[in-house]
Amino acid sequence: MSDHTWGVLSNQAITAAGVVYFLALLCALVEWSAWQSRARAAVAEKELVGAGAPADEADAPTNPAAAVREQRAALFGRLSLLLTAIAVACHLVALVGRGMAADPNRVPWGNMYEFTISGSFVVAAAYVALHRRLKLSWMAPWVLGFTVVVLMLAVVGLYEPVAPLTEALNSYWLVIHVIAAIIATGGFTLGGIASVTYLLKARFPDAALLARVPDLDNLDRVSYRIHAFAFPVWTFGVLISGPIWAHEAWGSYWNWDPKEVWAFITWVVYAGYLHARATAGWKGKKAAIVALIGLATLWFNFIGINYFSSTSQHSYAAPAAPAVVELTEGASR
Amino acid sequence: MSTTSAPDQEKNEGVRRPGELNARELARWGWRQLTSMRTALILLLLLALAAVPGSLIPQDGVDSLKADQWREAHTTLTPIYEKLGLFNVYSTPWFAAIYLLLMVSLVGCIIPRCLVYARAMRAQPPATPAKLTRLPDSTTYVTDEEPAEVLAAARKQLRGYRIRKDDDGESVSAEKGYLREAGNLIFHMSLIIVLVAFATGSLFGYKGGVIVLVGEEYGFANELSQYDDFKSGSLFAPEDLDDFSFKIDDFKAEWLSTGAGAGTARGFNSKIRYTAGSSDEKTYDLRVNHPLTIGSTDVFLLAHGYAPVITVRDGEGNVAYSGPTIFLPQSQNLLSFGVVKAPYASPEEIGFQGLFYPFEGTVDGEPVNLMGDIGDGSHAMLSLQGFRGDLNLDAGPQSVYALDTSKANMMSPDETGKAFNLRLGETAELPDGLGSVSFDDVQQWNRVQISKSPGKEWALLGVSLALVGLLGSLFIRSRRVWVRARRVDGRTLVEIAALDRSGGGDTAAVVTGLAETLRGARTQEEKDV
Ligand code: HEM
Numbered sequence: 001m002s003d004h005t006w007g008v009l010s011n012q013a014i015t016a017a018g019v020v021y022f023l024a025l026l027c028a029l030v031e032w033s034a035w036q037s038r039a040r041a042a043v044a045e046k047e048l049v050g051a052g053a054p055a056d057e058a059d060a061p062t063n064p065a066a067a068v069r070e071q072r073a074a075l076f077g078r079l080s081l082l083l084t085a086i087a088v089a090c091h092l093v094a095l096v097g098r099g100m101a102a103d104p105n106r107v108p109w110g111n112m113y114e115f116t117i118s119g120s121f122v123v124a125a126a127y128v129a130l131h132r133r134l135k136l137s138w139m140a141p142w143v144l145g146f147t148v149v150v151l152m153l154a155v156v157g158l159y160e161p162v163a164p165l166t167e168a169l170n171s172y173w174l175v176i177h178v179i180a181a182i183i184a185t186g187g188f189t190l191g192g193i194a195s196v197t198y199l200l201k202a203r204f205p206d207a208a209l210l211a212r213v214p215d216l217d218n219l220d221r222v223s224y225r226i227h228a229f230a231f232p233v234w235t236f237g238v239l240i241s242g243p244i245w246a247h248e249a250w251g252s253y254w255n256w257d258p259k260e261v262w263a264f265i266t267w268v269v270y271a272g273y274l275h276a277r278a279t280a281g282w283k284g285k286k287a288a289i290v291a292l293i294g295l296a297t298l299w300f301n302f303i304g305i306n307y308f309s310s311t312s313q314h315s316y317a318a319p320a321a322p323a324v325v326e327l328t329e330g331a332s333r
Numbered sequence: 334m335s336t337t338s339a340p341d342q343e344k345n346e347g348v349r350r351p352g353e354l355n356a357r358e359l360a361r362w363g364w365r366q367l368t369s370m371r372t373a374l375i376l377l378l379l380l381a382l383a384a385v386p387g388s389l390i391p392q393d394g395v396d397s398l399k400a401d402q403w404r405e406a407h408t409t410l411t412p413i414y415e416k417l418g419l420f421n422v423y424s425t426p427w428f429a430a431i432y433l434l435l436m437v438s439l440v441g442c443i444i445p446r447c448l449v450y451a452r453a454m455r456a457q458p459p460a461t462p463a464k465l466t467r468l469p470d471s472t473t474y475v476t477d478e479e480p481a482e483v484l485a486a487a488r489k490q491l492r493g494y495r496i497r498k499d500d501d502g503e504s505v506s507a508e509k510g511y512l513r514e515a516g517n518l519i520f521h522m523s524l525i526i527v528l529v530a531f532a533t534g535s536l537f538g539y540k541g542g543v544i545v546l547v548g549e550e551y552g553f554a555n556e557l558s559q560y561d562d563f564k565s566g567s568l569f570a571p572e573d574l575d576d577f578s579f580k581i582d583d584f585k586a587e588w589l590s591t592g593a594g595a596g597t598a599r600g601f602n603s604k605i606r607y608t609a610g611s612s613d614e615k616t617y618d619l620r621v622n623h624p625l626t627i628g629s630t631d632v633f634l635l636a637h638g639y640a641p642v643i644t645v646r647d648g649e650g651n652v653a654y655s656g657p658t659i660f661l662p663q664s665q666n667l668l669s670f671g672v673v674k675a676p677y678a679s680p681e682e683i684g685f686q687g688l689f690y691p692f693e694g695t696v697d698g699e700p701v702n703l704m705g706d707i708g709d710g711s712h713a714m715l716s717l718q719g720f721r722g723d724l725n726l727d728a729g730p731q732s733v734y735a736l737d738t739s740k741a742n743m744m745s746p747d748e749t750g751k752a753f754n755l756r757l758g759e760t761a762e763l764p765d766g767l768g769s770v771s772f773d774d775v776q777q778w779n780r781v782q783i784s785k786s787p788g789k790e791w792a793l794l795g796v797s798l799a800l801v802g803l804l805g806s807l808f809i810r811s812r813r814v815w816v817r818a819r820r821v822d823g824r825t826l827v828e829i830a831a832l833d834r835s836g837g838g839d840t841a842a843v844v845t846g847l848a849e850t851l852r853g854a855r856t857q858e859e860k861d862v
Contacts, residue, residue, distance in 0.1 A: 171622040221839075228807045232800060239796045248622045251633040251782040252540055253789055254531070256395055256423050258388035265388075268381040274807075275374045282374070290378075297381070305388070 003101050007162050010097030014117060017090035018151045021124070021144055024083035027076045028140035032212050034073030039211035041066065080140050085128050087147075091121045101162040109178050113158040115302070120150045122186025130190075134222050138212045142193045173245035180237025185298060187230030188270070192295035194223035195288040202285055220284055224277055227291060231270050238263040262301035269294040367434070368441035376435040383431050387422030390414065394421060394564070424535070436528060443521045450514050458497040458508035461815045462830075470840040471830035472848045480818035480825050486851055487816040494814065504817035509810075510834070516805020523802055526795035533788035537573065539565035540784040545581055546640055546657055547603075547777040552580035555630070555783065573785070575628040579607035582616075584637060584777050588706035597665050598705055603634055603779050619781075633782040638662045638669055639707065641689050641715050642774035647678035648767050654678075657776040660689045661734060667691050667705035672736045673717070673770075674724055681767060682724045686736045687717035687752055700754075707775060715755045715772045719744040719763065814843065816851075827851065 095118060098108035108114045127143045130136055136143075198219040201210050213219065242263070243253035254260060273290040276282035282290075366372055391399035400420050404411045418425030465471050476483065480503060487505050488496060494507035541563035545553045553559055555574050587600035603619040609627045617625045625632040640657035647653040653675035660671030673685040691707040693700050693714040700716065707713050723740035731737060744764055746753055753761045753770060760771035811834040818827045829848050831840040 173622075232803050232807065235796070235800055235803060240793070240800065243796075244793070245622075247631075247786075247789065248624060249633075251624065251631060251635075251784045252538075252786055253534075253792070256387060256392060261384050261388040265381045265384050268377050268384075272374055272377040272381070275370060275377065278370065282371075 003162070006097045007101035010094045010101060013090045013094035013097060014151065014155060017087045017094060018148060018155070020083050020087035020090060021148045021151065024080045024087060025141060025144035025148055027080035027083060028144055031073045031076040031080060032141055034069055034076070035212040036208045038066065038069065038073075039208040077137055077140070080144075081128070081131065081137065084124065084140070084144065088121070088124050088128055091117070091124060095121060098162065107175050107178065109182065111158075111160050111163075113154055113160050115178075115182070116150060116154040116158055118182050119185045119189075119302075120147050120154070122182055123147060123189050126186050126190055130226075134225065135214070135218075136222070138214060139190075139193060139197075142197065143190070146189070146193070171245055171248060173241055173248060177237055177241040177245050180233050180241060184230045184234035184237055185302070187226055187233065188295055188298055191223050191226035191230060192292055194219055194226060195291040195295075198223060198288045199285065199292075202288075216284065220288075223288065223291065227270065227273060231274065234267060234270065238267055258305050259301060262297060262305055266294055266297045266301060269297055364441065367438050368445075370442075373435070373438050373442065376431060376438060380431050380435060383428055384422070386419055390419050390422075392420060392422065394423070432528070436525060439521055439524065443518060446514070447518055450518060453514070454511060458495055458506045458813060460497065461501065461504040461506045461817055465815055465817055465828040465830040468830040468832060470832075470844045471828065472844050473826060473828045474848060474852060475821075476825045476827060476852070478825055480820060483818040483825060483827055483851060484816065487818075487847070490847060490850055491814060503819045504815060506813070506815050508813045510812055512805055513809040513811040513834075514806070516802045516807075516809060519802030520799050520806055521802075523795045523799035527792055527799065530788035530791035530795055534566075534786040534792065536566040536568040537788075538784065538786045539563065539569050539573075540782065542635070542780060542782050544659055544778050544780050546659075547581045547584045547779065549580065549582070552578060553781070554578035560783075575609070575630045575785070577607055577609040577627045577630070579605045579632070581605050581779055584779055586637065586705075588704060590704075590706075601634060601637060619779075629787065630783060630785045633784070634779055635782050636662070636780040638667060638778055638780075639689055639691060640776045640778050641671070641713075641772055642776060643673055643685075643715070644771045644773055645673060645675045645678065645683055645685075646768045646770075647675070647683065648680050650768075651679075653683060653768065657774075657778075659734075659778055663688075664702075665705070666702050668702040670734075672734055674726070674733075674736065676724055676726050678768060681721045682726075682741070683763070683767065684720040684724045684736050684738070684741060685717040685753070685770065686720075686738075687715065690714040690716065710757045710775060713757050713775060715753075717753045717755070717770065719753055719770070721763075721767060812840065812843065814847065816847070 095108045095114075098114055098117075099106055109118050123143060124147045127136060127139060197210075197213055198216060200207075201213050201216055201219060204210060214222075238260075242260070246255065246260075247253040269290065273287055273294055276287040276290045391403045393400045404420075407414075414420060418427070422428055462468070466473060484503075484505050488507075491505070491507040494509040495511070497506040541560040543553055543559060543561050545551060555577050557563065557571050557574065581603050583604040585600075585602050586598040588598050601621050604616065605619050605625070606614055606616050607625070607627065608614050619625055619632065619634045621634055624634075638660060640659045642657045643654065644652060645654035654673055658671050658673055660669035662669045668691075669689045671687070671689060675683040690700060690702045690713065692702065692704045692712045694703045694712065695701070700714065703712075720736065720738050720741040721744045722742045725731075725737040725740050728737070744767070745751055746761060746764070755761055755770070755772035757772055757775065760769050762769050812831060813834065814829070814831045816827065816829050818825050820826075827848075829844050829851075831843045831847075833840040
């Protein structure tokens, strides 16, 4: 296949992935709303029976209509997972296509568009991979909604044609560094989704809308586990492979460049999160807030620094031209 | 660090006087506050916060040009910012104060924990609590098996656990995950290694840049005076410069002519020859991402460009200026800007500024640079604006890359005010018999960065150890499990409980799992009988 075909394939695959994610999101919402009506029904029943009836009665549907509803909800839940898996596969094709379309072939993260589609791939793929282990099916609408929106923004706002990497980016340390950064970013995002849900559930414990969500202890544990996975990956990416590459490319391993500063800030805040969780008084709500501050610094680093800071050497484009000098009118002719 | 001595003092002095007691108590209270987990947390968040301004305000150490421009543009804020050290955030006392406090807190936190850990390593798992069923995760079942058999089976199941030796005969107490705390301690101690290594690098290290022309007759010797720019730590001494020199024999870049990257280059390669100290001459292919290490100094290829060889003759026919002139790239295709100054030309001083086009093509009557590859040089063009009169060199030091035209007059090849456009090998006459300018040849230059960061290996070792420790402290589960079996009403009552000391663990699953295997093992035996 020619480079051009790969490029076209990549674009088509990303569109396909976006559409399938959206279908999966619809299924997840159907499942979600089934839980919602179940929760409402439970409340209504409770009112009929009178106060004092145990709340967990809702767990056992008592009439046949409810049982059918239950089955349908489960069906849509499975369908949503299946569609998500298909979309993740398309998403992967898009990434591979992007890398193959460049000459010479390369990793698909040369610019913001590519970093964004790679990062959202990790979020969705991690969700599918951890689905069983951490019982994440409740997370479907969040993950899918997030992925759909991010993909849309990437395609509409960040798209750039395939181009070769600039020389400084052409290093295997960079490959390692960016893989770690993308995996950690995906992980922190997933963990952040759990933390947001925790805060919502803590604020509105009885909201029917949140009926699908597990209890607070469970949310806290899921969030911690995902963060505990992402933090070492981030440590490796930002504090080991990043400085090694910086040393090879720029001659000093730490330059206090804005991108590095924010990566460090993110690292420190998440270290704060892990501490907060280990300290009795800060468990739960406060820890969740610290985790979300960490997520905010992470995204600010990705989005904000690229747009607002021109001193960063991490511009994905070429190194800035040295000393731009103003020419007097007519210098060239 | 002086706070470290406070608790020791207290131990050493036996007599207590009332007045001192308060002071000591205050010190002890302060120390306890400082080394508390909450303080560590707050200091961590404070450190993150303190790092923010340095990423938003241009820093002298990162981009001094930008910092100067910022200063010029914000005259009211600048003095305030200067006072607060906001142009050098990462070396200000207040920034240092935060991380030093954090480090003191770290040491104060870690040392006692090390002692506790050393004791725990040798200790037995704690005795089985009296009321196991009170623990959050516990289960019970009744069986006809002898208690001793159940306990023996449990001991066998709890592989990898340390089991209490002198238990009370009716229970098993087991613990595992001792390495978790070790990981945590290693992690925190490694942070201290990293900090010390990093500080060494910033105090004793340096980083300088120099543009070196490609060719036998040029080169660089590692002396302070040879650098174009130079930044060093406060404890750096010029004697710390390693003794070496090098020449660039050849420089090649691969220019892409097709595809999205057309017009840009890759595969930069500088063939250099170097001598270190008194050793023999060696060669090296200096490439991007492949620095040359000489002793403890690293040499990096950062950029490249063209240096047109220009000769200026004055009105009397004497050579007023001659040589390769470094032009600085303005874009990726190496359209470059440069300056020529011939202050000793007579009858008048002569100066030029203008653009160098490595590969010029005319588009709509305007010269456009098509690519950075000069090829055989047949499309190279030099477009110079000429000036005569006072170049204002008496006013003070000037950059070699800028021409002060405030007191000079423009001169043109004819009345229309055009620039002198020269192809390779061409010469243009200056008006009014002022002389001529010729474009003789093109050479190349490399911008090389030379730096020394002492302690970088230690920093790497430190973070790597920290990562290993971190993995241990996050993923090794530290857990206690108890099983008690005793006769109650002629049958055996088995109680199982577990406690997760690491948080995030699923102890309920451990308890039910163990209960199932113990009962399952028994049912199996029953069938066998
Ligand atoms: C640069 C500063 C620091 C960083 C980056 C850092 C990072 C971490 C991390 C990532 C953990 C998580 C390990 C786990 O969850 O088991 C942790 C745990 C811990 N940290 Fe720190 N820390 C720092 C400073 C401190 C200080 C100053 C103290 C003491 C006051 C401290 C005391 C502890 C303790 C006791 C734990 C274990 C918590 C537990 O029992 O599980 N740390 N630290």
